[in-house]
Structure formats: structure tokens, C-alpha cells
Amino acid sequence: MLKRAIVLTAGVLMLAGCATQTRYVDPAADDGPVAMTMDYRDFEKAATEAVEDMVASGAVSNPNGGRYIMVVSRVTNDTMQRIDTDQLTKKIRVALLRSGKVVTTTAVGLNGAEDEMSMAARELRNSEEFDQSGVQKKGTLQAPDLSLSGKILQRNHTVGKEQQVEYYIMLSLTDLATGLAFWEGETPIIKRGSNDSVSW
Amino acid sequence: MKLFSKTIGCALLLLLAGCASQPHTTGVIERDxxxxxxxxxxxxxxxxxxxxxxxxxxxxxxxxxxFAVDAHSDAELAWKVSWFDANGMMVKGVADGYRRASVLLGQTRYFKATAPHPRVTTYQLHIREPQ
Structure with a gap:
């Protein structure tokens, strides 16, 4: 009985020793292997290209001075993966905010406000429980000037003994006053790897 | 007596102020x-x-x-640009990671990067070989 326990413990310890050690990855210095699925590096590449192109084109620079107000519209995920498109749009929003040229409204959205507190805070109006001097006044919310929308596409091909997975990140920045797309961009991300790899 | 102690007090204060470390003011260090x-x-x-x-x-x-690179052989490179304001302080861009690219023998490739903010005045371009 004791012999069996010792053998079992030794086996478990040996297996634990062989396991890959968990470690931190520094996104600024990551030379790690590439996955066939979309990873954070792909979103970084797409966001960097989009923001640099938007800024260089002057599309996000308000000729009347001040910052444009942008709303994030629908970014469709047409891939075989479960992608939260906020992973892409958040990077773009943060970078545009940092550029000092665009600010994003969270009070409007296709499926309701991103932050419902803007409206909820206004329900305190006329409430006797609240000091009305601090309650938001009527007509203070700012309407958006620009809308960011897009689509992420995936196409799979077999190339010899390998598979090729193509992702296309397509974005449009629409001027809401005219309905015209002030800026449009497409970032292709092409990966080729083993047929055994799974891209979904 | 009171005047004497006040004078000594003032002298001590001045002495201590003289010994205090001066604020460290360095000029902008030149970066390649x-x-x-x-x-x-x-x-x-x-x-x-x-x-x-x-x-x-x-x-x-x-x-x-x-920037442009001329390739002597098929190779991979990774590059990134760090941005700095007039005081030499780094200005954050979208991401900190290197961008990868491939160049073929005899090929000339051009790469472009745009600063994240109008206050950017200088930059540093890093090019390295990915592992």
C-alpha cells in the first residue's frame, strides 16, 4: 500500500515537473509563436494602422477647432471565432482620445447607451431627495459628429498541405451630418500554417 | 539675548538651506x-x-x-517607433509592440509611421531581427 502511494506521488511530481511553467508575456517584447486564430497582436496591428491613417489623413481633425465627438456603431464579427469587437474598437478609441482630436460618447449606441448612467443621472431631476444644483441640466448631452463602424471577415483556404486563413479588418468613419465616409481602411491579416491547426 | 538667539536661528536656517540638494535640472539628452x-x-x-x-x-x-530598407537576402524584421515631445518625454501610441515585416532579396520596402499627437517633436526608430 505504502509502495503504491510512493510510486503515485513520484509520478505526479514527475508530471508536474514536465508541465510548462506559466509566465507573463510583455506585449512590448513578445516574440512568441503565432496562432492561427486572431490574437492581441493582430488587433494591435489593425488598430495602429487605422489610427495612424485616420490621423495622417486629417479626417479626425476638426477645422473649427475642438474635438470631434465619435460614436461606436456596429462592428460585425463575420469570422468563425467568438470575437468581442470591443477589443479592436477600444484600442482605436483610446488612441484617438489620446491624440486630442476625438472624444467618444458613451451616451448613445445602437443597442442603447454604452453607459446608461448619463440618462439615469437625469432621472434625479425634480427629486426632492437630491440637491438640484448638482443634477445635470437639460440640453447638456453632446450629439456625435462621427460614427465608427466595420466588419471583421474570415476566409479559409487549403494551400498544398497547409491552410491559409485570411482575416480582413474593415473600418469606416462616417460623418453623421452628411452620411459620407470621411475615412475608410482595410487591414488584411494572412496566416499560413499546419492543416491540423484550428482557426475557430 | 533674544536678538542673539534669533540671529543664530537665522544663520542655522541659511546654512541648512545652503546644504539642501539643488533641484536636478538636466538638458534634453540627444537621442539617436x-x-x-x-x-x-x-x-x-x-x-x-x-x-x-x-x-x-x-x-x-x-x-x-x-524609412526604406534594401534586402541583401530574404529576411524578417521587426520595427517600432518611439515618440517624444519637446521635453524628451515619451508620448504613448496605440501599442508598444514591434511590427513584423518580411523583405525579399533585392527588394526595397518603405515603411511609414505617424505620431500619435501633435506635440510629438522627435522619434526613435528601432529595427531588430525577430526570434
Missing amino acids: SLQVDPDVLYSMTVTELFEQRIRQPDGTSILQVQ
């Missing part, structure tokens, strides 16, 4: 605009490095840099 990993130089040469300021409709301007 181009930082190329020596391993990369075997496979490619950086032939051009340009910069320009693009006028924006709001009256500001944005720094843009462009």
Missing part, C-alpha cells in the same frame, strides 16, 4: 533617431529615413516618418 540591431545589418540596409510634419485642418501638424 535610428537604432538598428547589428544582426539586421547583415541581411538589410536602411537606405532612407525621412520625416515631415503634416498640416492638419485644425491648424496643428503631425510628425510622420518614413
Whole structure:
């Protein structure tokens, strides 16, 4: 009985020793292997290209001075993966905010406000429980000037003994006053790897 | 007696103030605009490095840099640009990671990067060989 326990413990310890050690990855210095699925590096590449192109084109620079107000519209995920498109749009929003040229409204959205507190805070109006001097006044919310929308596409091909997975990140920045797309961009991300790899 | 102790007090205060460390004020240290990993130089040469300021409709301007590489063999490179304001402080861009690219033998490739903010005045381009 004791012999069996010792053998079992030794086996478990040996297996634990062989396991890959968990470690931190520094996104600024990551030379790690590439996955066939979309990873954070792909979103970084797409966001960097989009923001640099938007800024260089002057599309996000308000000729009347001040910052444009942008709303994030629908970014469709047409891939075989479960992608939260906020992973892409958040990077773009943060970078545009940092550029000092665009600010994003969270009070409007296709499926309701991103932050419902803007409206909820206004329900305190006329409430006797609240000091009305601090309650938001009527007509203070700012309407958006620009809308960011897009689509992420995936196409799979077999190339010899390998598979090729193509992702296309397509974005449009629409001027809401005219309905015209002030800026449009497409970032292709092409990966080729083993047929055994799974891209979904 | 009171005047004497006041004088001594003042003298001590002045002495202590004199001993206090002076604020460290350094000028802007010159940075090289181009930082190329020596391993990369075997496979490619950086032939051009340009910069320009693009006028924006709001009256500001944005720094843009462009560089070209000539490949001596098929190779991979990773590059990134760090941006700095007039005080030499780093200005954050979208991401900190390197951008990967491939160059083929005899090919000249051009790469462009745009500063994340109008206050960017200088930059440092890093080119290295990915592992």
C-alpha cells in the first residue's frame, strides 16, 4: 500500500515537473509563436494602422477647432471565432482620445447607451431627495459628429498541405451630418500554417 | 539675548538651506533617431529615413516618418517607433509592440509611421531581427 502511494506521488511530481511553467508575456517584447486564430497582436496591428491613417489623413481633425465627438456603431464579427469587437474598437478609441482630436460618447449606441448612467443621472431631476444644483441640466448631452463602424471577415483556404486563413479588418468613419465616409481602411491579416491547426 | 538667539536661528536656517540638494535640472539628452540591431545589418540596409510634419485642418501638424530598407537576402524584421515631445518625454501610441515585416532579396520596402499627437517633436526608430 505504502509502495503504491510512493510510486503515485513520484509520478505526479514527475508530471508536474514536465508541465510548462506559466509566465507573463510583455506585449512590448513578445516574440512568441503565432496562432492561427486572431490574437492581441493582430488587433494591435489593425488598430495602429487605422489610427495612424485616420490621423495622417486629417479626417479626425476638426477645422473649427475642438474635438470631434465619435460614436461606436456596429462592428460585425463575420469570422468563425467568438470575437468581442470591443477589443479592436477600444484600442482605436483610446488612441484617438489620446491624440486630442476625438472624444467618444458613451451616451448613445445602437443597442442603447454604452453607459446608461448619463440618462439615469437625469432621472434625479425634480427629486426632492437630491440637491438640484448638482443634477445635470437639460440640453447638456453632446450629439456625435462621427460614427465608427466595420466588419471583421474570415476566409479559409487549403494551400498544398497547409491552410491559409485570411482575416480582413474593415473600418469606416462616417460623418453623421452628411452620411459620407470621411475615412475608410482595410487591414488584411494572412496566416499560413499546419492543416491540423484550428482557426475557430 | 533674544536678538542673539534669533540671529543664530537665522544663520542655522541659511546654512541648512545652503546644504539642501539643488533641484536636478538636466538638458534634453540627444537621442539617436535610428537604432538598428547589428544582426539586421547583415541581411538589410536602411537606405532612407525621412520625416515631415503634416498640416492638419485644425491648424496643428503631425510628425510622420518614413524609412526604406534594401534586402541583401530574404529576411524578417521587426520595427517600432518611439515618440517624444519637446521635453524628451515619451508620448504613448496605440501599442508598444514591434511590427513584423518580411523583405525579399533585392527588394526595397518603405515603411511609414505617424505620431500619435501633435506635440510629438522627435522619434526613435528601432529595427531588430525577430526570434
